[in-house]
Amino acid sequence: MKKLINDPDDVVDEMLDGMTAAHPDRLRRLPDTQVLVREDAPLDGKVGIVTGGGSGHEPTHAGYVGDGMLDGAAAGGVFSSPTADEFEELIAACDGDAGVLCVIKNYEGDVMNFETAIELAEMEGATVESVVVDDDVAVEDSLYTSGRRGVCGTILVHKAAGAKAAAGADLPEVKRVAEKTVDNVATMGMALTSCVTPEKGEPTFDLGDDEIELGIGIHGEPGTERTDVMSADEVTEELTEAVLEDLELEPGREVVTIVNGMGGTPQMELFVVNRRLRELLGERDLSVHDAWVGDYMTSLDMAGVSITVCAVDDELKELFDATTDTPALTVS
Amino acid sequence: MKKLINDPDDVVDEMLDGMTAAHPDRLRRLPDTQVLVREDAPLDGKVGIVTGGGSGHEPTHAGYVGDGMLDGAAAGGVFSSPTADEFEELIAACDGDAGVLCVIKNYEGDVMNFETAIELAEMEGATVESVVVDDDVAVEDSLYTSGRRGVCGTILVHKAAGAKAAAGADLPEVKRVAEKTVDNVATMGMALTSCVTPEKGEPTFDLGDDEIELGIGIHGEPGTERTDVMSADEVTEELTEAVLEDLELEPGREVVTIVNGMGGTPQMELFVVNRRLRELLGERDLSVHDAWVGDYMTSLDMAGVSITVCAVDDELKELFDATTDTPALTVS
Numbered sequence: 001m002k003k004l005i006n007d008p009d010d011v012v013d014e015m016l017d018g019m020t021a022a023h024p025d026r027l028r029r030l031p032d033t034q035v036l037v038r039e040d041a042p043l044d045g046k047v048g049i050v051t052g053g054g055s056g057h058e059p060t061h062a063g064y065v066g067d068g069m070l071d072g073a074a075a076g077g078v079f080s081s082p083t084a085d086e087f088e089e090l091i092a093a094c095d096g097d098a099g100v101l102c103v104i105k106n107y108e109g110d111v112m113n114f115e116t117a118i119e120l121a122e123m124e125g126a127t128v129e130s131v132v133v134d135d136d137v138a139v140e141d142s143l144y145t146s147g148r149r150g151v152c153g154t155i156l157v158h159k160a161a162g163a164k165a166a167a168g169a170d171l172p173e174v175k176r177v178a179e180k181t182v183d184n185v186a187t188m189g190m191a192l193t194s195c196v197t198p199e200k201g202e203p204t205f206d207l208g209d210d211e212i213e214l215g216i217g218i219h220g221e222p223g224t225e226r227t228d229v230m231s232a233d234e235v236t237e238e239l240t241e242a243v244l245e246d247l248e249l250e251p252g253r254e255v256v257t258i259v260n261g262m263g264g265t266p267q268m269e270l271f272v273v274n275r276r277l278r279e280l281l282g283e284r285d286l287s288v289h290d291a292w293v294g295d296y297m298t299s300l301d302m303a304g305v306s307i308t309v310c311a312v313d314d315e316l317k318e319l320f321d322a323t324t325d326t327p328a329l330t331v332s
Numbered sequence: 333m334k335k336l337i338n339d340p341d342d343v344v345d346e347m348l349d350g351m352t353a354a355h356p357d358r359l360r361r362l363p364d365t366q367v368l369v370r371e372d373a374p375l376d377g378k379v380g381i382v383t384g385g386g387s388g389h390e391p392t393h394a395g396y397v398g399d400g401m402l403d404g405a406a407a408g409g410v411f412s413s414p415t416a417d418e419f420e421e422l423i424a425a426c427d428g429d430a431g432v433l434c435v436i437k438n439y440e441g442d443v444m445n446f447e448t449a450i451e452l453a454e455m456e457g458a459t460v461e462s463v464v465v466d467d468d469v470a471v472e473d474s475l476y477t478s479g480r481r482g483v484c485g486t487i488l489v490h491k492a493a494g495a496k497a498a499a500g501a502d503l504p505e506v507k508r509v510a511e512k513t514v515d516n517v518a519t520m521g522m523a524l525t526s527c528v529t530p531e532k533g534e535p536t537f538d539l540g541d542d543e544i545e546l547g548i549g550i551h552g553e554p555g556t557e558r559t560d561v562m563s564a565d566e567v568t569e570e571l572t573e574a575v576l577e578d579l580e581l582e583p584g585r586e587v588v589t590i591v592n593g594m595g596g597t598p599q600m601e602l603f604v605v606n607r608r609l610r611e612l613l614g615e616r617d618l619s620v621h622d623a624w625v626g627d628y629m630t631s632l633d634m635a636g637v638s639i640t641v642c643a644v645d646d647e648l649k650e651l652f653d654a655t656t657d658t659p660a661l662t663v664s
């Protein structure tokens with residue numbers, strides 16, 4: 001399989017340099033690390049918001065570093081967790097003496113290494129809290145995961161926590177809105193094709209020409225069902241059904257939705273999915289406060305889509321609508 | 333080949349409905365057309381900026397409709413031009429009595445149908461000007477094209493003209509900065525894989541597992557050279573070399589660059605390309621005022637990249653930096 005890379009061993013390093021080259025006014029790479037932070041980090045007196053995880057999900061994670069979202073992000077190898085040392089450097093670099101909130105997607109490596117980093121940071125006197133995101137309703141346990149996986153709903157946790165911190169809230173308040181987002185968000189994805197990692201150079205899993213996989217993970221982990229190709233409307237119905245069943249929303253609720261491309265999906269197809277999603281929500285008397293459509297958390301070149309629904313109240317709406325200025329998301 | 337669509341005949345219609353569903357506060361679809369305009373079009377006293385062309389290049393075209401860029405865009409079928417009638421409706425809907433500028437990518441169908449529409453609009457008393465974008469340095473004539481093709485540099489023409497119009501300039505001034513952008517921008521692309529149209533359902537062209545195509549068009553038109561797979565750095569060198577040879581820039585000049593994904597390319601790879609592009613420009617003593625990396629003008633699910641370089645002076649820098657708020661591009 002062909003890729004626009006040089007040596008697979010260098011791909012993360014070169015990607016990070018390409019990111020700082022694109023955004024020198026926004027992003028700074030900590031020397032001898034795979035950690036990118038805001039150019040002006042730490043912000044004195046502001047709660048720091050940090051995250052991180054395996055590479056290959058771009059624009060997750062560093063794409064969301066900037067005003068109103070993250071202060072920094074650690075990048076692991078492709079689909080592998082950053083080390084505890086890198087997480088610790090990240091936390092230290094984003095600590096403006098108002099505490100740091102770590103947003104952790106629920107994968108064993110990320111959770112373990114972040115926990116170690118937090119202990120080390122606390123031994124140095126830092127005040128650190130964390131929130132674990134597990135929005136993927138597809139499977140209860142999985143490869144790399146005890147409990148549900150953290151996927152695209154994580155972007156909304158970054159947005160809510162980032163906006164609250166930017167508004168001057170203290171660490172307990174910032175953590176509260178992050179947890180509130182986690183409690184109200186659910187996601188499910190599917191794949192038409194497997195991703196191909198630079199290292200392996202061939203599909204992570206086999207999927208026939210007439211097959212799709214529902215409930216896929218963002219590393220190509222098995223989903224809930226392998227089935228015959230469906231229409232876009234049928235796929236949208238399957239994913240939306242599963243997400244709404246998890247959220248159990250009363251009619252009349254407002255939601256924010258994300259139709260997220262997995263990396264290899266044309267935007268045309270994402271909008272076709274968004275059209276049916278909007279219809280399905282309308283049929284249930286759920287009104288859409290905001291709809292995001294694009295590539296927010298990818299799986300390299302996988303063709304596929306995930307649907308995220310987050311129930312919102314006035315507080316979450318205000319946080320999601322707040323201005324932000326990052327490489328991958330700008331709200332003005 | 334699997335796609336997230338329903339009936340291929342409905343894909344553009346459903347996509348447009350999915351776009352307005354995502355952006356009801358920004359986009360409005362003219363009844364019984366494939367034309368999307370600003371929700372508040374026409375803006376009284378502002379020069380209207382319009383464009384259009386085949387679908388399958390999303391977020392081009394309607395993704396750039398909004399404050400500081402386009403007032404409206406007509407969508408044709410996949411890779412086919414909108415009709416003259418649709419272009420005429422577009423022009424009329426975006427005419428706020430200060431004239432309308434049509435930004436036309438240089439393809440025979442688009443040029444012919446836009447020209448007819450302009451004649452019809454002028455017969456109705458409208459004042460309309462046009463600018464043709466032909467930034468692709470790869471080939472002189474091509475399938476669908478007399479002269480060079482219009483590709484990703486067109487986004488910068490939208491940005492410059494849109495910013496000038498938003499600042500209150502008159503039609504000749506808006507046209508002048510659009511033409512200035514055309515005169516200073518050059519692009520070249522390449523493909524790792526063919527796109528697959530919904531209608532055909534299989535690759536538009538055959539490319540071996542060990543081959544790439546340099547100079548590819550955004551509809552899969554033939555490029556300049558089919559060659560063995562190259563590294564990302566080698567590809568970047570080939571494309572950058574061709575673009576800079578065309579622009580003939582003196583050392584010390586400032587440029588804005590776009591590393592554009594063709595639709596199926598992971599962002600990771602785009603950043604790897606951006607890293608080398610920045611190095612190459614530095615070696616020639618060209619300084620980068622701004623670097624855009626992402627999917628701006630795609631070719632459905634094609635894996636590949638194009639590199640755009642635009643030489644900028646103070647005027648163009650101000651226009652490119654001006655605030656804009658559209659579905660696909662926000663500058664705050």
